[in-house]
Amino acid sequence: MLRATVLMVMTLGLAAGSASLLNAEETVTAPTPSVPAVEDVKKPEPLLPLFVKNIAEIETGRNDGNPSWSRSGFLFTFERNIGDKREIRVLLNDLSPVQTVYYLPSSGGGEMKFFFPGVVEDISFNTGITWSPDEYRFAFMSNGGAGNYDLYLGDLGGQAVNRLTQHKEKDGQADWSPRGDRIVFVSGRTGKGDLYLLDVATRVLTRLTQGGKEFLYPQWSPDGKRIVFMAGSSEDHNIYVIDDPARPAESRRAITTWSHDDIRPVWSPDGKKIAFYSNYNPAGDPRIWSIMVVNADGTDPAEGDGLAERVAALDVISDVERGPAWMVDSSRIVYVKNDRLEYNPIHVVNLADKSDRPLHTETKMNHDIACGPDGSIAFRAQVNQWDQIFVAKMKE
Amino acid sequence: MRSAECGVRNKLRVTKTGLLCVMLLLCAAGSGHAADDAVQKAMKAYEKHRYEEGARDLRQTLSSLPQNKQSAAQLALGMLYLKNAELHQGLFHSSVVVNADYLNRLARERGSSRSKYSDLYLGLTLLESGKPENAAAPLEKFLAGTAEKKHKAFAAIGLGMVEHHAGNKQKAQDAWNAVQSSDQDVKTELAFAWSRAVAADKNAPALCDEVLAAGRKSGAAPSIIAVKNCLGVYAAAGLMDKGMDLLQRGDLKSHAYRESAGRSKVISFYDVQLLASLAKFYLAAATASLEHAAADAQLRSIANYYLSEASVLEGSADQAAKAATAFLASPQAPPQYKNRAMVRQGLVQYQKGKKADAIGLWDELTRNQPNDPELLADVLFACGRLSIECPRPAQTAASAVERGEGKRFAVANIGLGRYYVGRKDYARALTYLETGRDKGNKNKIEFNDPLMLVDLAEAYYRTKKYSEALEIYFEMSKQFPQVRQLQEALQGIYSMEHKSAGDVKIN
Numbered sequence: 001m002l003r004a005t006v007l008m009v010m011t012l013g014l015a016a017g018s019a020s021l022l023n024a025e026e027t028v029t030a031p032t033p034s035v036p037a038v039e040d041v042k043k044p045e046p047l048l049p050l051f052v053k054n055i056a057e058i059e060t061g062r063n064d065g066n067p068s069w070s071r072s073g074f075l076f077t078f079e080r081n082i083g084d085k086r087e088i089r090v091l092l093n094d095l096s097p098v099q100t101v102y103y104l105p106s107s108g109g110g111e112m113k114f115f116f117p118g119v120v121e122d123i124s125f126n127t128g129i130t131w132s133p134d135e136y137r138f139a140f141m142s143n144g145g146a147g148n149y150d151l152y153l154g155d156l157g158g159q160a161v162n163r164l165t166q167h168k169e170k171d172g173q174a175d176w177s178p179r180g181d182r183i184v185f186v187s188g189r190t191g192k193g194d195l196y197l198l199d200v201a202t203r204v205l206t207r208l209t210q211g212g213k214e215f216l217y218p219q220w221s222p223d224g225k226r227i228v229f230m231a232g233s234s235e236d237h238n239i240y241v242i243d244d245p246a247r248p249a250e251s252r253r254a255i256t257t258w259s260h261d262d263i264r265p266v267w268s269p270d271g272k273k274i275a276f277y278s279n280y281n282p283a284g285d286p287r288i289w290s291i292m293v294v295n296a297d298g299t300d301p302a303e304g305d306g307l308a309e310r311v312a313a314l315d316v317i318s319d320v321e322r323g324p325a326w327m328v329d330s331s332r333i334v335y336v337k338n339d340r341l342e343y344n345p346i347h348v349v350n351l352a353d354k355s356d357r358p359l360h361t362e363t364k365m366n367h368d369i370a371c372g373p374d375g376s377i378a379f380r381a382q383v384n385q386w387d388q389i390f391v392a393k394m395k396e
Numbered sequence: 397m398r399s400a401e402c403g404v405r406n407k408l409r410v411t412k413t414g415l416l417c418v419m420l421l422l423c424a425a426g427s428g429h430a431a432d433d434a435v436q437k438a439m440k441a442y443e444k445h446r447y448e449e450g451a452r453d454l455r456q457t458l459s460s461l462p463q464n465k466q467s468a469a470q471l472a473l474g475m476l477y478l479k480n481a482e483l484h485q486g487l488f489h490s491s492v493v494v495n496a497d498y499l500n501r502l503a504r505e506r507g508s509s510r511s512k513y514s515d516l517y518l519g520l521t522l523l524e525s526g527k528p529e530n531a532a533a534p535l536e537k538f539l540a541g542t543a544e545k546k547h548k549a550f551a552a553i554g555l556g557m558v559e560h561h562a563g564n565k566q567k568a569q570d571a572w573n574a575v576q577s578s579d580q581d582v583k584t585e586l587a588f589a590w591s592r593a594v595a596a597d598k599n600a601p602a603l604c605d606e607v608l609a610a611g612r613k614s615g616a617a618p619s620i621i622a623v624k625n626c627l628g629v630y631a632a633a634g635l636m637d638k639g640m641d642l643l644q645r646g647d648l649k650s651h652a653y654r655e656s657a658g659r660s661k662v663i664s665f666y667d668v669q670l671l672a673s674l675a676k677f678y679l680a681a682a683t684a685s686l687e688h689a690a691a692d693a694q695l696r697s698i699a700n701y702y703l704s705e706a707s708v709l710e711g712s713a714d715q716a717a718k719a720a721t722a723f724l725a726s727p728q729a730p731p732q733y734k735n736r737a738m739v740r741q742g743l744v745q746y747q748k749g750k751k752a753d754a755i756g757l758w759d760e761l762t763r764n765q766p767n768d769p770e771l772l773a774d775v776l777f778a779c780g781r782l783s784i785e786c787p788r789p790a791q792t793a794a795s796a797v798e799r800g801e802g803k804r805f806a807v808a809n810i811g812l813g814r815y816y817v818g819r820k821d822y823a824r825a826l827t828y829l830e831t832g833r834d835k836g837n838k839n840k841i842e843f844n845d846p847l848m849l850v851d852l853a854e855a856y857y858r859t860k861k862y863s864e865a866l867e868i869y870f871e872m873s874k875q876f877p878q879v880r881q882l883q884e885a886l887q888g889i890y891s892m893e894h895k896s897a898g899d900v901k902i903n
Contacts, residue, residue: 112728115471115698117443118770119730 046360047348052392055095055378063387065368065380066321069093070131071178073373075156077129078380078389085123088140090156093372095391101126103142103152103161125149130176130183132200139164139183141172151185151198164198165205171196173217179224182245184208186216195229197245208248217264217323221296222271228255228296230276235261235286239276241296255294258303261286264323268330272296273351275324275333280307281314289318291335293351313349313356315339317367325369325377334359334377336366346379348394361392434461438472444842446875447480455640467692471699474685477678478706483876484675485709486850488524491668491882494857495521498885501892502663503534509658512541516551517652517665523554524668528561547653549575549582553589560593568593580607584625588673591629600629601638608642618642620650620670628673631680639677648674649877651884663888666881674878682706697726701733704740713747716740732770735761739774746782755786762789767796769804773811780811780818790815797831806832810848817851822858829855839871846872853882862890 055078056064067078075098076091088101104124113119124145131138136156143149151164151171165171169188176183183198191211195218198205209215209231216237218229227245230237239255239262242248256262260280267274274296281288291313294300301307317336325334327348337347343364349356363381370378375394380387434457441450454473461469499521502514519535522528535551535558556571572589575582584607590598604626611618618626623646630639651664683706690699700723707716720737723729729737738761746754758775765771772793779786793812797805809832816825829852837843849868856865866886873879 111468111695111698112730114439115475115695116701116730116733117439119732 044355044357046358047394048360050393050395052361052363052390054383055091055389055391058383058388060384060386063380064389065387066127067368067378067380067389067391068129068322068370069372069376069378070135071133071373072135073376075131075135076372076378078378079127083123084125086125086127088126088129090129090138093374099157099159101129101138101140101154101161103140104145105161128172128174130174132176133178133180139174139176141174151183153200164200164203175219176200177220177224178222184218184220184227184245186218191215192233195227195248206245208242208245210249217320219265219267219323221267222269226296228265228267228274230263230265232261235279237261237263239265239274239294241274241298253298254302255296255298255300256302256307258307262292263318264320266323266326267296268293268326269328270330273330275312275326277316277318277320277324278311280311282308288314289316289338290314291316291324291333291349293333312351312354313337313347317344319367319369322368322370325371327371328373328375334369334371336369336379346377346392359392359394361390363390435465435468435472438469438476442472442476442479445479445844445846446842447476447483448875451476451480467689467695470685471689471695471702474682474689474699474706475702477682477685478702478709481675481678481682481706481709483847483850484671484678484878486847487876487879487882488668488671488675490850490854490857491666491671491885492521492525493854494882494889495666495668495885496525498888501889509661511655511657511663512538512543513547513653513655513663513665515541516543516547516554517667519551519554521668523557523561524672528558531555532558546577546579546582549577549579550585553582553585557589557592560589565593569595580610581619581621581625583607584622584629588625588628591632601633601635604629605638618646620646620648621652621667622646623648624652624667624670624673627677628669631673631677634680634684636681636684639681643677647877649873649880651881664884666884668881670878670881679706679709683710697723697729700726701729701737704737708740708743708747711747713744717744720744735765735768735771736774739771739778742775743778743782746778746784758786759788762792766792767800769793769796769800769806769808769811772796773807776808776811776815780815783818783820785819786815797828806834808832810845813855814848814851817855820858822855825851825855826859826861839868841872841875846876857886860893862886862893866890 061082063081064078065081067076069076074093076093076095078089080087080089090098090101092098102124103126124142126140126142129138129140138154138156139151140154141149142152148168149170149172150166151174153162153164164183165187167187167189171185171187174183174185181200183200185196185198186193187196190207192214193216194211195208195215196205197208213231213233215229215231218227220227227242229240231240232238236259238257240252241255242252244251255274258280260278262276262278265274265276272295273293275291275293277289278292279286279289280292281290290311292307292310293312294307294310300310312333313335315338317338319336327334331352332348332350334346334348336344337358339345344366346359346361346366346369347356348359359377365382366379368380372378377392378389380389434454438450438454441447441453451473454469454476458469496518499514499518502511503518505511515534515538519531519538522531522534531554535554538551539548552571552575556568559571560568572586575586577583583603587600587603591600607622608618608626611622623642626642627639630636630642648670652667653665655663655665657663683703686699686703686706689695690703700719704716704719704723707719720741723737724734739758742754742757745757758778761771762775772789775786775789776793779789790812793808797808797812800808809828813825813829813832816822816828829848833848833852834843839849841849849872853865853868856862856868866883869879869883869886873883
């Protein structure tokens with residue numbers, strides 16, 4: 001239940017103080033996994049990076065997080081929290097700045113605040129950027145400073161922002177179809193959170209799920225034909241795929257059906273696999289999270305030992321902001337190991353032989369891994385208790 | 397925007413061109429940033445109460461700012477001038493009080509070392525005191541004595557102004573026409589008199605132009621008398637550029653006359669009207685800048701808010717009401733400023749004679765928001781400004797500051813303090829003002845509203861705490877050298893009462 005609540009809070013922007021959530025997370029005592037004695041473990045050789053660099057000057061007073069690349073890798077974005085406000089920073093892939101997405105229509109363009117000293121600024125919370133296939137446009141979720149979360153449309157390099165949805169309940173977790181015509185998103189307007197399709201040209205909405213439980217984190221397959229998402233309640237979510245969004249109910253199939261909590265599914269870049277976090281683990285401790293990888297076509301078991309064998313990495317930090325991070329070759333996943341002694345290091349697991357090696361970044365309390373099309377790895381890490389974004393690249 | 401679109405269009409086709417275009421966009425934005433910086437810097441100066449400095453710096457960069465930043469710059473300039481006008485009105489009011497006291501004491505002295513010029517400057521001060529008829533006696537006394545012709549001319553012009561205020565326009569004209577002098581200061585004194593009397597057949601600005609041009613030719617800085625007079629003339633004529641030029645060249649801390657009385661006594665005299673001229677000039681400059689800003693649809697609503705305040709200072713009740721109503725109609729107006737505009741509407745109603753309506757409005761606002769220190773302070777400022785009794789807001793604010801957390805309610809304490817200054821209850825005013833001001837930086841204008849400090853200094857003066865008042869003026873004079881006239885007068889009173897020069901320096 002707690003897990004599900006945190007998911008909704010963090011991703012639909014209910015928590016204005018998400019920065020403090022991130023910090024608070026670091027103070028929680030991590031569960032102790034059942035592992036062999038230290039002397040029995042032969043530590044794998046770490047992968048040495050070509051470089052690890054911070055993308056902005058290391059500063060206190062703000063927390064940066066949720067880095068991501070556009071599909072082509074031409075654009076890089078991350079989110080910056082200052083106090084209770086959150087803005088999206090858009091950069092070129094050489095990390096030169098392009099624009100800041102901070103939608104605050106109620107401010108009158110800022111002039112009212114600027115020329116009226118002492119007036120407290122409205123807080124706007126902007127998150128979850130998703131790019132159109134041509135990367136000319138983007139959609140994102142914002143409360144516009146007014147407290148109601150809706151989806152908005154922006155242009156690369158432009159300042160105008162147009163509303164995409166308007167409802168008193170929250171809309172968020174948008175993902176723009178690789179085919180360009182539709183955006184799938186989650187809305188609280190029905191049920192506990194249903195999936196909807198938005199036709200970008202006509203703004204016509206199509207409801208994909210019919211309530212009963214919460215439907216979260218939809219993501220289009222790389223070919224733009226299918227949608228993966230998680231659904232469930234309390235601490236029991238499962239992974240589903242809709243094979244044909246035109247027939248959502250008929251074409252929906254379960255990827256997992258067991259009682260473990262499976263969350264935040266992500267397609268592999270080649271569209272053949274789906275990775276997700278699960279609190280299944282051999283120790284049976286529901287506080288320990290794993291990364292699981294299954295065939296997207298449904299040929300893998302949906303439960304039992306057959307599914308249990310699909311564990312790719314054990315004892316991981318489950319970052320709901322991003323989900324498991326696929327390398328572009330679809331053969332490796334980069335994740336954060338739940339290892340407080342090593343300050344939660346970044347690991348890379350090779351899916352073919354399950355070999356798992358740490359990436360030597362010398363950063364601490366890592367989170368929000370994202371992999372770029374050129375093999376770069378972005379993540380957030382703490383410096384003096386403030387979150388900064390780093391980019392690393394492996395030598396190979 | 398065009399550069400941005402260029403960046404987008406080329407982005408995927410030719411990456412390098414796209415990069416270049418986006419970078420060009422950033423460079424183009426850079427020039428806008430310089431403009432933003434200038435306005436931001438001005439607004440920082442505004443918030444730090446450095447009105448002179450902020451306006452001077454922004455004005456210097458005005459011509460280099462792009463067209464689309466001109467309105468914002470004019471708005472910031474208007475705000476700075478408006479605050480400066482308000483401050484100088486406050487300083488003028490205090491200076492009349494302190495100088496009238498000081499000059500009265502000097503004028504009452506007897507013996508060989510008695511100052512002759514105290515009569516002239518007492519008369520000129522009383523002319524501005526709201527009871528101009530009281531000025532006649534000392535001015536006539538000065539005229540009856542021996543003094544330089546130039547100064548006798550000042551007295552004669554002053555007597556003409558007494559007639560003018562009494563409604564005897566012809567007598568005033570006759571008095572001024574009788575003054576024949578080639579002295580440049582006298583010419584400007586006449587020009588200002590004509591300007592104040594709105595004499596249609598006299599070209600006061602041309603006379604000032606002539607005098608100032610002659611001074612410029614000789615390389616001499618304009619005298620403080622010329623500055624005082626011509627600023628007033630230019631303000632009335634809307635000749636802001638000429639006034640700004642004059643302000644830059646004048647030394648505002650100069651005395652009008654220095655008299656050696658007796659063997660070791662030197663008395664410096666100042667004309668309180670300098671502060672009134674400055675207030676009028678800044679108000680005219682504020683109105684001009686704010687009207688410029690109001691032409692921009694995006695800034696109109698904000699400019700209207702400040703224009704309504706300017707109209708209140710000017711005494712134009714209808715204009716103030718119109719501008720306040722226009723501001724209140726804006727859906728984006730911040731609630732805090734909406735409250736302030738509504739309080740101002742009450743003030744306008746009061747000025748128009750609808751006293752019960754005004755009090756009723758303030759009482760209702762107070763009843764609806766009894767714990768809003770900003771609102772309570774605004775209502776009390778209005779009452780203090782009118783020197784009227786507002787029992788409900790005063791009681792509500794007094795209860796609120798007793799209950800409330802100190803820092804948040806500092807503004808309500810200041811509101812109460814200024815209210816009691818208006819009510820002439822100086823002991824109570826002191827208690828509230830001292831509680832409300834920033835104690836760590838007690839006389840620094842960066843941390844305290846200088847208008848509050850002026851009220852505080854007056855409360856100190858009225859309760860004979862001269863050292864404290866002088867300390868405030870000393871700090872203020874660093875930013876506003878024209879405060880010198882208050883320092884000197886107060887120092888004079890201090891030394892008369894304590895038979896010492898006091899321990900506070902005048903820079």
